[in-house]
């Protein structure tokens with residue numbers, strides 16, 4: 001990563017590694033100052049990924065201190081098979097699962113770890129860099145990040161809403177959809193946001209935001225197209 005990876009945020013030609021065992025991140029970009037953590041493994045990443053301490057993770061999310069995350073899958077002979085990026089702002093409490101405390105017999109008894117639920121991160125937040133051994137164009141990687149970066153400025157609760165609505169749209173598994181299609185998820189969304197009593201209003205507001213940011217197109221009469 002240090003010798004070959006570029007910065008996917010500003011396209012600076014390389015990333016600078018931090019000293020070993022830095023608890024915050026593994027790399028930073030000297031140009032735009034974005035920080036990155038790297039998780040690499042042989043198996044497929046699947047639906048969830050085991051990560052560090054639950055409390056530390058949740059605290060860093062609330063403090064906006066998460067680094068961006070690279071997920072790298074390598075082959076048995078150490079070639080990169082897949083590499084994708086999850087920008088820091090896709091880490092919300094909804095994508096973090098609390099694990100069971102370690103058993104009394106364990107060295108760190110009572111310690112609580114967490115899982116990152118990759119399945120709860122919409123495709124906009126899983127930006128491919130290498131797919132099945134094929135390297136994607138740097139410019140495309142950068143564009144994907146910048147297209148969704150607007151949510152970084154939103155307060156955490158708003159960001160969760162945008163991510164939830166994106167997830168609902170992708171669950172529909174169709175490019176063309178209607179407002180009614182999204183309203184079908186009203187109850188599920190209300191459960192995720194128990195303090196919001198105007199879920200339908202919120203759905204319309206979020207769809208408007210996604211349209212303004214060029215992720216959706218309005219066709220009129222409650223019809224939308226995912227771009």
Ligand SMILES: [Zn+2]
Nearest residue numbers: 007010029032
């Ligand atoms: Zn950069």
